[in-house]
Amino acid sequence: MAGQRKQWMSLVGGNPTAMPAIEVPNLLKTKKESVRTIRLRLLPTKQQDERLRKIADICSKLWNEVNYVRRKAFFEKKRVNIEETYKEYYERYKKLVGSATTQQILNKNNEAWNSFFKLLKLKKESKLPPSIKKPTPPGYWKDKILGKRIKRIIIRSDRYYVEQVNSDEGYITLKDFSVKVKYVGRIKWSGKQGRLEIKYEFNRWFAYIPIEVGVMPSKNNPKGYIRGGCDIIQREKLRGEEVAFIDMGLNNLFAVVVTSGDAILVKGGVVKFEYYWWKSEKRNAQSTRDLMRNNGLKVWRRFHRRYLRALFKSGERLRHLYRTAVRFLAKELHERSVKNVYLGYPYMITQDNGNEYNTNIWWFRKLTQWLYDVLKEYGIELLIVFEDNTSRECSICHVIHEGARVYRGLYICERTEKRINADLNAAINIAYKVSYDIKNIKKIESFVVTHNGVKTVTPLRRGIAQDPAVKPRL
Secondary structure (H helix, E strand, O other): OHHHHHHHHHHOOOOHHHOOOEEHHHHOOOOOOOEEEEEEEEEOOHHHHHHHHHHHHHHHHHHHHHHHHHHHHHHOOOOOOHHHHHHHHHHHHHHHHOHHHHHHHHHHHHHHHHHHHHHHHHHHOOOOOOOOOOOOOOOOOEEOOOOEEOOEEEEOOOOEEEEEEEOOEEEEEEHHHOEEEEEEOOOOEOEEEOOEEEEEOOOOEEEEEEEEEOOOOOOOOOOOEEOOOEOOOOOOOOOOOEEEEEEEOOOEEEEEEEOOOEEEEEEOHHHHHHHHHHHHHHHHHHHHHHHHHHOOOOOHHHHHHHHHHHHHHHHHHHHHHHHHHHHHHHHHHHHOOEEEEEEEEOOOHHHHOOOHHHHHHOOHHHHHHHHHHHHHHOOOEEEEEEOOOOOOEOOOOOOEOOOOOOEOOEEEOOOOOOEEEHHHHHHHHHHHHOOOOOOOOOEEEEEEEEOOEEEEOOOOOOOOOOOOOOOOOO
16 A cells, blocks of 8 residues: 555545455555565585575675665765666675676665665655655664674576475575575475575575566576476366455454355464564563673673574464465365455554554554465455444444444444344445445354464363262162
């Protein structure tokens, strides 16, 4: 929604509730629809690890040096000469890490600065998105606490190739550095490979490879085609013409109603547990680190490593839970013959009513993008609907009853005194916004997302509490 807010508001006359359903690419323009990025875990040998560390350190040094010169010129209110600094540092570093790698790092820095200048232009024209208060120039690849460089390597698309041994492992060969590193991970797509980024994240090397699915490489780079699973995005055929409506939240990650009468609740209690567990770990490590550091004890570095570990693990585990839930939901909707999905969008919620829940725990933007990508694999189209007042309005009489949401998950209609799950009530109201009237829900199926997959929530059979019978002696 970032760059299009004023355009949308002008289309709807300042009222987002009057906006028709919007396609996700118009909402989240982040990449080509045919591009999918895979992440592979690298397992270098001891010698390869040392080699990668040296290369990554030089790459980060290049980024930081050219970024420092450009930031200095900007803060001194001088012209940031991108072309001159590009030529200067290209000549200085091309012999250290190769011309292609130097070029890619400088290109990435150019992209960051061009994006920053576009934001400044939008600010002058009063078109800056409300979520961005003040544009800031690109930062450094550096850990501010330790003062050490963040290790990253960027490889041009024609300077590496992937050799698969089987579906779960293989080798990545870096031509310019004569390094052949083993990787583990499943490559799901086939297509033209893009710019490779290698990152060192908490004692682990990861390779991020964008793949343009189904596109053949150029003739001068015949090895630039990765052969994975599918060379088309849509892998499954549609089964029917049903329509689904989703209210996304935190206690219930997805509350779904289908025109067939089915209702699905995917509960997110485990997500909240993970977040607060790792929040506690980060807080304890951070406070101990600062205490040790302020008292001049060198042991503070150990607690900083604990903090970095907690930061890394919290992101990884939450990401795993969310992606597991998205994959499960897409498969369920496909099995229920769904063709179109309408997702409620909480317009400006983080800006107007931001808190820890909808800012830190609830990854709405990422979830929307992931859901859109996965639904494409099943041929299901995802559309966005502004969900203003869908949680407050009654889906039975379509009147807003103040205080009708008596408990966290219960909504009671004041007129009919009928009860309904509060999140399913919102999902039905989303359907009503796009002219679908869902009256009868056949059954409600509940699921909970865990690290071992999505499990069915079944009610427990409770026995009658009574004293055990005492048999008389014979």
